[in-house]
Amino acid sequence: MAAIAVSGLSKTYPVAVKEPGWKGTISHFFQRRYRLVQAVKEVSFRVEPGEIVGFLGPNGAGKTTTLKMLTGLIHPSAGEVNVVGYEPFQRQPEFLQAITLVMGQKQQLLWDLPALDSLKINAAVYGLTDKEARSRIGELSEMLAVEKQLTQPVRKLSLGERMKAELLAALLHRPKVLFLDEPTLGLDINAQMAVREFLRDYNERYRATVILTSHYMADITALAERVLLIYQGGLIYDGNLDGLLVRFAPYREIKLELARDGRERDLSERELSERVLSSYGEVRSLDGCSVRLLVQREQLTQVVARLLADFDVVDLTVTDPPVEEAIGRVFQTGAVA
């Protein structure tokens, strides 16, 4: 049985519309006008137990709304959701015992008390014995390397330490399904890596199912083999990351190192970029003699041959463009439409 099964899931909600200024305020006071926003449109997918799935999309695409429906926080307008055998919105205790939602920008720990106090409440809520709670806190705090921080008031912790403590609180009851909404938001690179490693360990150790949204592509590439791409409320891709790039970012990146005494030495960078190199592909950057070009996959061989014939090339490498850039281009250019 799938850990998560979603079929035709939609969410529409009304948003008040108000014109600016006095006139708008007065007419809004007497007559409220609303427009309906379809935040999620007929989304369907399945996630198997133990899978880690990256949930990608630009701001406002419907990722968080979908997560809220999957966790039972909000009621779907249409469609069916089943998470570990339960309909989330019924909020049955067995369902709540089996899931967790971590929101990078929200906290559940009591701000003025040490995290251990909040963990004491969580342990009681989830019916853990003192022994179980101690053992799990010990295990998770070791995995997250926050043993010493748990006795300090939460407000005194750094952002990274606080996020780790939040993760610990969210996972104390050993949930089978983890919904992670931007779990590394605002963390420095070391903390991001630590959180990723912890999530990977947790997934391996407990075969937990994970749905992860993040604006840091490194989170997705490090953890998820499969990605769901949501755009303007609709699911437009469900598959592995490589397939996503082939489908939505059908170009490759050529890095060129030109000889310093080549024929282009008399040209300014702008002239070189606009007059010469742009005829080979899209110039992404030009720094002295180093050039990054984006070229359509089907034209790659031909462009490389032309570049080698036309320039004095010291070095040339062909790679996939960075994933962040590729996904960013997909959303910016509306290539998915």
Next chain:
Amino acid sequence: MRQLWRKISAFLSVYYAYMVEYRAELLFWVLSGAFPFILMGIWIEAARTTDVGLTPVEFARYFLAAFLARQFSVVWVIWDFEREVVEGRLSPRLLQPIDPVWHHAAGHVSERLARVPFILAIAAFVFLIYPEAAWLPSVGNVLGFAIAAIAAFALRFLVQYTFAMFAFWTERASAIDQFWFLFYTFLSGLIAPLEVFPPLVRAIALWTPFPYLIHIPASLLVGLPVNVGQAVLVMGGWGLVFGLANRWLWRQGLKQYSGMGA
């Protein structure tokens, strides 16, 4: 049962620690409830010049008891809940297999415990500046007051938590409680004991929940006559009405909840 006790114990111990973190703030909250002492002065002065139903000493004791009853029934759940709904902070609590009201109830009960030393200090101070009012209530009176004060707190909490449910629709549900507070101020016995009210007003007031929040507990402590049977009936009836309304509004409200900002 053991699980339940573990939950109660964990919630109370943690929230007590939380409230003690704000002990300086707590003193100001206790002092902000000194309104009965202002009215005590006014009514003592009135009783010295005319017959208003109670003697100056009885007024002093009544308003001290009213101060105590008010201290034990202070509730702010509507402001906390409203903020949780508006800012989406209700979401993490909805994800736990326990009703979010546990957090609010534990916060209120713990705060009460943290408040006790300040309340006793102020009561002692009143006896010090007005020694004629000092008295030792009987054990029965103290017990009656304790039960009535707990019931008053429970009813006040339930009423305000029920109004708080409107935050799912209006997002400014506290306005409803402000309107309720108008009636509470006049009919609860906070500004005057019900003994000085016209008989008809008093009879009507005793069928509303308001006198049971201040006047009845205070009267039990100072030994003024109280119809206990009516008190149980009225408080039980209003408790049932608000309890049912609360659960219905909760279920309907959750369908409205959008988890804003979270």
